[in-house]
Amino acid sequence: MAFWLMKSEPSVYSLEDLKKTGTTPWEGVRNYQARNIMRDDMSVGDLVLFYHSNAKPTGAVGVGRVSAEAYPDHFAWKKGSKYFDARSTPEKPVWMMVDVDYVCHFSEIVSLADMKEDPALDGMMVIRRGSRLSVQPVEKKHFQHVCRMGGLPGIPKA
DNA sequence: GCCAACGTTGGC
DNA sequence: GCCAACGTTGGC
Numbered sequence: 303m304a305f306w307l308m309k310s311e312p313s314v315y316s317l318e319d320l321k322k323t324g325t326t327p328w329e330g331v332r333n334y335q336a337r338n339i340m341r342d343d344m345s346v347g348d349l350v351l352f353y354h355s356n357a358k359p360t361g362a363v364g365v366g367r368v369s370a371e372a373y374p375d376h377f378a379w380k381k382g383s384k385y386f387d388a389r390s391t392p393e394k395p396v397w398m399m400v401d402v403d404y405v406c407h408f409s410e411i412v413s414l415a416d417m418k419e420d421p422a423l424d425g426m427m428v429i430r431r432g433s434r435l436s437v438q439p440v441e442k443k444h445f446q447h448v449c450r451m452g453g454l455p456g457i458p459k460a
Numbered sequence: 461g462c463c464a465a466c467g468t469t470g471g472c
Numbered sequence: 473g474c475c476a477a478c479g480t481t482g483g484c
Contacts, residue, residue, distance in 0.1 A: 309482085333467075333481095355482055414483080432465040434481050 305445040307351040309436040317352045317363045320404045328399045329377045330385045336437035341372040341398045361413035370401035408452025
């Protein structure tokens with residue numbers, strides 16, 4: 303099982319929104335590196351740190367779980383969608399997405415500032431300056447540590 | 461709202 | 473294939 307971090311702006315889609323429906327397609331990723339990670343590296347059962355970007359404060363707010371392997375992001379075919387991309391077609395899809403299930407909220411947000419201050423998280427991608435990748439790998443030890451900072455006893459059962 | 465970082469585009 | 477211009481992300 304692998305561990306990931308996925309960013310979302312809570313004004314667009316928050317962990318609270320995911321809790322309501324239980325599952326969501328992770329549509330709208332329009333970056334090749336992030337797409338490749340979803341397409342090539344993610345498996346059902348992998349756990350995800352749900353990260354709120356452009357938020358107050360910004361940080362990890364809980365955990366999700368990959369519930370479907372990558373499949374074409376059909377929002378790219380829908381004219382008028384903000385994720386529309388004419389280069390992507392049903393015959394030759396360019397963009398892919400996975401499904402993510404809700405697992406849990408942290409009892410308190412693990413802010414980016416807190417993560418930066420904790421030496422146990424040294425080397426974690428999200429705390430690196432200029433780290434813009436919206437889908438990132440996370441080391442198991444870092445994942446576990448963030449879960450504990452968020453008030454969980456450890457990594458939740460998938 | 462500002463702006464640094466960085467990805468993408470397109471001229472050459 | 474280089475690289476300047478441009479657009480986007482995302483912290484602050």
